[in-house]
Amino acid sequence: xxxxxxxxxxxxxxxxxxxxxxxxxxxxxxxxxxxxxxxxxxxxxxxxxxxxxxxxxxxxxxxxxxxxxxxxxxxxxxxxxxxxxxxxxxxxxxxxxxxxxxxxxxxxxxxxxxxxxxxxxxxxxxxxxxxxxxxxxxxxxxxxxxxxxxxxxxxxxxxxxxxxxxxxxxxxxxxxxxxxxxxxxxxxxxxxxxxxxxxxxxxxxxxxxxxxxxxxxxxxxxxxxxxxxxxxxxxxxxxxxxxxxxxxxxxxxxxxxxxxxxxxxxxxxxxxxxxxxxxxxxxxxxxxxxxxxxxxxxxxxxxxxxxxxxxxxxxxxxxxxxxxxxxxxxxxxxxxxxxxxxxxxxxxxxxxxxxxxxxxxxxxxxxxxxxxxxxxxxxxxxxxxxxxxxxxxxxxxxxxxxxxxxxxxxxxxxxxxxxxxxxxxxxxxxxxxxxxxxxxxxxxxxxxxxxxxxxxxxxxxxxxxxxxxxxxxxxxxxxx
Numbered sequence: 001x002x003x004x005x006x007x008x009x010x011x012x013x014x015x016x017x018x019x020x021x022x023x024x025x026x027x028x029x030x031x032x033x034x035x036x037x038x039x040x041x042x043x044x045x046x047x048x049x050x051x052x053x054x055x056x057x058x059x060x061x062x063x064x065x066x067x068x069x070x071x072x073x074x075x076x077x078x079x080x081x082x083x084x085x086x087x088x089x090x091x092x093x094x095x096x097x098x099x100x101x102x103x104x105x106x107x108x109x110x111x112x113x114x115x116x117x118x119x120x121x122x123x124x125x126x127x128x129x130x131x132x133x134x135x136x137x138x139x140x141x142x143x144x145x146x147x148x149x150x151x152x153x154x155x156x157x158x159x160x161x162x163x164x165x166x167x168x169x170x171x172x173x174x175x176x177x178x179x180x181x182x183x184x185x186x187x188x189x190x191x192x193x194x195x196x197x198x199x200x201x202x203x204x205x206x207x208x209x210x211x212x213x214x215x216x217x218x219x220x221x222x223x224x225x226x227x228x229x230x231x232x233x234x235x236x237x238x239x240x241x242x243x244x245x246x247x248x249x250x251x252x253x254x255x256x257x258x259x260x261x262x263x264x265x266x267x268x269x270x271x272x273x274x275x276x277x278x279x280x281x282x283x284x285x286x287x288x289x290x291x292x293x294x295x296x297x298x299x300x301x302x303x304x305x306x307x308x309x310x311x312x313x314x315x316x317x318x319x320x321x322x323x324x325x326x327x328x329x330x331x332x333x334x335x336x337x338x339x340x341x342x343x344x345x346x347x348x349x350x351x352x353x354x355x356x357x358x359x360x361x362x363x364x365x366x367x368x369x370x371x372x373x374x375x376x377x378x379x380x381x382x383x384x385x386x387x388x389x390x391x392x393x394x395x396x397x398x399x400x401x402x403x404x405x406x407x408x409x410x411x412x413x414x415x416x417x418x419x420x421x422x423x424x425x426x427x428x429x430x431x432x433x434x435x436x437x438x439x440x441x442x443x444x445x446x447x448x449x450x451x452x453x454x455x456x457x458x459x460x461x462x463x464x465x466x467x468x469x470x471x472x473x474x475x476x477x478x479x480x
Contacts, residue, residue: 002387002446002447002448003387003390003446003447004390004397005446006397007396007397007398007399007446007447008071008072008111008352008397008398008399009069009070009071009072009398009399009439009442009443009446009447010070010071010072010073010074010111010113010398010399010400010401011065011068011070011073011074011400011401011402011403011404011420011439012073012074012075012113012354012355012400012401012402012403012404013054013073013074013075013076013403013404013405013407014075014076014115014118014119014120014162014407015075015076015077015078015081015118015120016030016032016048016051016078016118016119016120016408017048017051017052017403017407017408017409017410018051018052018054018404018405018407018408019048019051019052019053019054019055019078019081020048020049020050020051020052020053020054020055020056021050021053021055021056022047022048022049022050023049024055025081025091025093025094025097026081026084026091026092026093026094027078027080027081027084027091027094028080028081028083028084028085028086028091028122028123028124029080029122029123029124030078030079030080030120030121030122030123030178031119031120031121031122031123031126031130031171031178031179032048032119032120032178032410033047033048033123034123034126034178034179035177035178035179035180036048036049038180041180041411042410042411042412042413043411043412043413043414043415044413044415046408046413046414047408048408050425050428051407051408052405052406052407052408052423052425052428053428055097057428057430058097058100058101058104059104060430061404061405061430062101062104062105062108062110063108064421064430064432064436065105065108065110065404066108066109066110067432067440068420068432068436068439068440068443069440069443069444070110070443071110071111071398071443072110072111072112072113072157072398072400073105073110073111073112073113073404074113074114074115074159074354074400075101075112075113075114075115076114076115076116076117076118076120076162077098077114077115077116077147078094078120079116079117079120079121079122079143080120080122080123080124081094081097082094082095082098082143082146082147082150083122083142083143083146084122084124085122085124085125086121086122086124086125086139086143087125087139087142087143090146095146095150098147098150098151099150099151102114102151102154102155103154106154111156111157112154112155112157113157113158113159113354113400114147114151114155114157114158114159115158115159115160115161115162115219116140116143116144116147116158116159116160116161116202117140117160117161117162118162119162119163119166119167119171119177119178119410121167121178121179125139126179130179130191131168131172131191131194131195131198132183132187132190132191132194133194134194134197136194136195136198137194137197137198137201138201140198140201140202141198141201141202141204141205144160144201144202144205144206144209145205145208145209148205148206148208148209148210148214149209152206152209152210152211152212152214153210153211153212155210155214156212156213156214156215157214157215157217158206158210158214158215158216158217159216159217159218159219159296159354160198160199160202160203160206160216160217160218161195161198161199161202161218161219161220162219162298162354163219163220163221163298164192164195164196164220164250164256165220165221165223165250165251165252165256166221168188168191168192168195168250169188169249169250169251172187172188172191173185173188173250176411177410177411184276185248185273185276186275186276186278188250189273189276189277189278190278192250192255192256193278193280193284196256196259196260196288197284197287197288199218199260199288199290200260200287200288200289200290201287203216203290203291203292204287204290215293215294216292216293216294217292217293217294217295217296217352217354218260218292218295218296219296219297219298219354219355220253220256220257220296220297220298221251221298221299222253222297222298222299222335222339222340222343223242223251223252223253223302224242224299224301224302224303224332224335224338224339224342225238225241225242225302225303225304225305225313225338226238226302226303226304226305226332226334226335226337226338226339227304227305227306227338228304228305228306228316229306231307233307233311234305234306234307236307236311237305237306237307237308237311237312237313237314238305238313238338238342239342239345240312240313241305241312241313242338242339242342243342243346244268245258245266245268245269245272246268246269246271246272247272248272248273252269253343254266254268254269255269257295257343257347259285259288259289260288260289260290260292261289261292261295261346261347261349262289262347263285263286263288263289264285265277265280265285292349293349293350294349294350294351294352294397295343295344295347295349295350295351295352296351296352296353296354297339297340297343297351297352297353297354297355298353298354298355298356298402299335299336299339299353299355299356300329300335300355300356300357301329301330301331301332301335302330302332302334302335302338302339303315303332304316304318304332304334318330325358325359325360325374325378326359326360326361326415326416326417327359327412327416329359331378331381333378333381333382333384333385334385335382335385336353336356336382336383336385336386336389337385337386337388337389338389340353340386340389340394340396341389341392341394344394344395344396350395350396350397351394351395351396351397352396352397352398352399352400353386353396353398353399353400354400355400355402356379356382356399356400356401356402357375357378357379357401357402357403357418358374358375358378358379358418359409359416359417359418360372360374360375360416360417360418361416361417362375362406362417362419362422362433363422364422364424364431368431369431369433369434370422370431370432370433370434371433371434372433372434372435373434375420375433375435376434376435376438379401379435379438379439379442379450380449380450383399383442383447383450384450384451386399387447387450401420401439402418403418403419403420404419404420404421405419405420405421405422405423405430406418406419406421406422406423407419407423419433420432420433420435420436420439421433421436
């Protein structure tokens with residue numbers, strides 16, 4: 001079981017979740033700043049004002065990435081940090097921060113994968129209608145142009161949008177994430193269409209204004225239904241259900257990805273939404289359907305299914321006591337086989353796993369270390385399935401663990417921890433977890449560490465992230 005020699009091993013984070021410095025150096029407000037001020041919106045009234053203070057501690061964080069051996073780091077740009085009003089005046093202090101961050105990553109031998117929109121929409125543009133306003137397509141394009149001209153000489157890998165299902169479904173329909181709206185479906189779908197148009201314009205703008213030859217993808221949620229057996233009937237039922245968009249919700253793949261990758265909305269979506277679906281032209285579809293170089297998949301869990309007597313997928317309930325993470329999400333390793341497989345079969349675009357990870361309740365132990373065996377086991381199991389998909393011909397180019405460090409988990413505040421690195425939110429001290437060490441060795445062995453029975457020809461002898469106790473013992477030995 002192995003990975004391609006050029007496989008990209010990385011970790012990911014997002015601007016509002018880690019940067020902090022929310023009111024420094026000319027940054028404008030985002031919809032998340034606004035939403036965090038809403039009574040009861042965020043667990044314990046928490047917010048991203050300080051978060052992990054990455055804005056000031058980026059050098060330390062890059063050093064930790066380098067020690068971990070990361071080949072790439074997926075970051076996002078805070079749109080209101082570089083354009084406080086969303087358009088118009090460009091904030092030089094914000095742009096300079098990303099200059100420093102990009103240059104620091106490159107100097108450390110880490111390839112930046114830059115996500116342009118990871119949910120922190122400028123509040124000033126929200127007040128002008130946000131994604132409901134078709135001008136949002138032009139607003140986004142102007143922002144992308146600024147970033148392409150500023151860092152496009154050094155950044156080669158780009159992601160236009162992260163998880164439109166979430167910021168549209170949870171933020172514009174359910175009201176549980178920013179901007180906290182509960183719109184009628186006709187308005188949610190209007191915003192969805194504008195988001196997809198913005199993606200297309202974003203791709204065009206990157207190709208026009210980056211000085212190099214940009215490699216561009218996007219990162220929707222990977223909604224995965226996976227078969228409970230290897231029978232052809234169960235596999236066909238799972239594939240069909242994974243690619244269906246026939247219910248009135250946004251939790252599917254094809255409503256978003258068929259326009260981006262194939263140039264049309266799926267017929268089942270048009271039927272189920274009927275007159276709620278916005279009017280669109282062929283020119284709209286041509287704009288959305290821009291060539292992308294990779295398909296980013298954010299996958300954490302899935303739904304097991306079997307074929308019923310008529311060949312349709314029916315959900316299979318998990319066994320009592322089945323493993324879950326701190327979000328109560330089920331642990332479903334087969335999703336990292338079937339998700340990439342089904343997506344690659346349909347769209348024939350190379351896949352990058354842009355997010356996958358485990359939410360735990362981690363803390364620093366009495367020995368000064370953070371022991372997180374469940375995260376290691378989770379990642380090992382999921383990556384074994386990804387390796388199997390690659391072995392079966394799925395073109396998977398990379399894997400980004402979510403996340404580099406514990407961070408602000410949106411409406412849940414700081415109570416769940418996804419990081420390879422523990423963050424003490426009072427002192428802001430970083431403590432690499434056992435999983436960080438394990439991941440470092442995984443990277444050095446190019447994935448052979450996922451199989452505990454399979455030992456590399458030469459076992460890497462790597463000592464990184466020395467524990468406080470180890471430092472004390474080392475000093476004592478030296479004194480003797």
